[in-house]
Amino acid sequence: MTTITNYELFEVPPRWLFLRLETSDGVVGWGEPVVEGRAHTVRGAVEELIETYLLGEDPTRIEDHWQAMYRGGFYRGGPVLMSAIAGIDQALWDIKGKQFGAPVYELLGGPVRDRVRIYQWVGGDRPADVGEAAAAKVDAGFTALKMNATAELRRVDTPEAVAEAVERLGEVRERVGPAVDIGVDFHGRVSKPMAKRLASALEPHEPFFIEEPVLPGHNDALPEIAARTSTPIATGERMYSRWDFKQIFENGAVDVIQPDLSHAGGITEVKKIAAMAEAYDVAMAPHCPLGPIALASCLQVDAVAPNALIQEQSLDIHYNEGNDVLDYLVDPSVFDYDEGFVELPDGPGLGVEIDADYVRERAEQAVDWHNPVWRHDDGSVAEW
Structure with a gap:
C-alpha cells in the first residue's frame, strides 16, 4: 500500500x-x-x-x-x-x-466548462488612481475588475465619505464603459448603517457585486442591506465550512458566495459548499488573493461547479511585493489569460508544476507579512 x-x-x-x-x-x-x-x-x-x-x-x-x-x-x-x-x-x-x-476535475465528474472567467484587482487598500489603472487592465484584455470601495470609515461617516466612494466607482465606470464588470469590495470595514448608505449610493454605477458589505458576524443584517439595492451581494471569504454558509443560504440575501480554497477546507469542502449554493440559486466566485497552488485548486472546483461565476486571482495585486503568482511555476503559461478567461489546466493533479528549487531558495528569505492596523482619527482601531 x-x-x-x-x-x-x-x-x-x-x-x-x-x-x-x-x-x-x-x-x-x-x-x-x-x-x-x-x-x-x-x-x-x-x-x-x-x-x-x-x-x-x-x-x-x-x-x-x-x-x-x-x-x-x-x-x-x-x-x-x-x-x-x-x-x-x-x-x-x-x-x-x-x-x-x-486533472482533479476529471476525478470530480469532469468539467462543465472549458475556461474560467477571471477578474483583476485595481487600486489598493486605500483606493486611488483607479480610473487609469482600470483602463490599463481593460486594454490588457480583462473584462472584469475589482476595487476596494473605501479606506477606513467611521461607524457613521460623512456625506463626503460616501460621495468619494461614489466618485471613484463613477470614474472607473466612465473609463471602462458598460461592457466591463466592476466588483466593489467593502472588505468588512464598513458598519451596517454605512453599508446601507453605500449600497444605495453606488447602485447608479451598476457594480458587478458588492463584496462583504458587513463582517460575517453581522450576516443577519444582509437581508436588510439587500432590500435596499438591486446590486448582487457577495460574501464568504471569512467563512470556513458549509455550516458557516447555512444562514446566508437560508435568509436568501446573498447572490454570490466567495469561499476560499485555502481557508474553507480545500477542494473537498468547497465542492460541497458550491453544491449547496446551487440549490439556492447562488453563484460562486472563489476568493483567491493567494499563490499559484491556491489558484490551481480554485480552477479545479470552478471546472465542475455549474454555478461558478468568475475567479479572483492575485497577479499584480498590491500585496504581492517581492514575488508574484507566476514566479514559482516551471511553466507560467498554464495561467495565460486570454480575453479575460483562463483555460482549465490539463496537467495531472492540480495541473501546475511547482519549481521546488526556486521555492527552497525563496523560503530562505525572511517572510513576516502582517496586515496593517488602521486607526480612526480619534485613535480607536478601525477595520482593515
Whole structure:
C-alpha cells in the first residue's frame, strides 16, 4: 500500500505557505495552507495534523482524512484549522490526480466548462488612481475588475465619505464603459448603517457585486442591506465550512458566495459548499488573493461547479511585493489569460508544476507579512 511518508513546509514571499507532501512511491503533492498574516500559526496546525494523524496513511482516502482531521480533534472550524486542512486536502488531491494521470476535475465528474472567467484587482487598500489603472487592465484584455470601495470609515461617516466612494466607482465606470464588470469590495470595514448608505449610493454605477458589505458576524443584517439595492451581494471569504454558509443560504440575501480554497477546507469542502449554493440559486466566485497552488485548486472546483461565476486571482495585486503568482511555476503559461478567461489546466493533479528549487531558495528569505492596523482619527482601531 502506498503511504504518506514525508512533508515539507515553505514560507515564501510575498505572504504564502506551501506544503510539499510525498508518498512512499515518490509521488509529490502540493498545497497552500495559509492565513494571510498568520502563516506561522497555520504552519503549526499543519505540522500537528500531519505528525499526529496523516503520516503512514493511504493518501487516496481523501474524504476519510478530511473527516478525521475536521472531527477528530473535538474543537473544529475557524480559520487556522480549516486553512491547515485546506492545504493538506489540496496536496492529497494533487497526489491522487497524478496517480491517475488526470486533472482533479476529471476525478470530480469532469468539467462543465472549458475556461474560467477571471477578474483583476485595481487600486489598493486605500483606493486611488483607479480610473487609469482600470483602463490599463481593460486594454490588457480583462473584462472584469475589482476595487476596494473605501479606506477606513467611521461607524457613521460623512456625506463626503460616501460621495468619494461614489466618485471613484463613477470614474472607473466612465473609463471602462458598460461592457466591463466592476466588483466593489467593502472588505468588512464598513458598519451596517454605512453599508446601507453605500449600497444605495453606488447602485447608479451598476457594480458587478458588492463584496462583504458587513463582517460575517453581522450576516443577519444582509437581508436588510439587500432590500435596499438591486446590486448582487457577495460574501464568504471569512467563512470556513458549509455550516458557516447555512444562514446566508437560508435568509436568501446573498447572490454570490466567495469561499476560499485555502481557508474553507480545500477542494473537498468547497465542492460541497458550491453544491449547496446551487440549490439556492447562488453563484460562486472563489476568493483567491493567494499563490499559484491556491489558484490551481480554485480552477479545479470552478471546472465542475455549474454555478461558478468568475475567479479572483492575485497577479499584480498590491500585496504581492517581492514575488508574484507566476514566479514559482516551471511553466507560467498554464495561467495565460486570454480575453479575460483562463483555460482549465490539463496537467495531472492540480495541473501546475511547482519549481521546488526556486521555492527552497525563496523560503530562505525572511517572510513576516502582517496586515496593517488602521486607526480612526480619534485613535480607536478601525477595520482593515
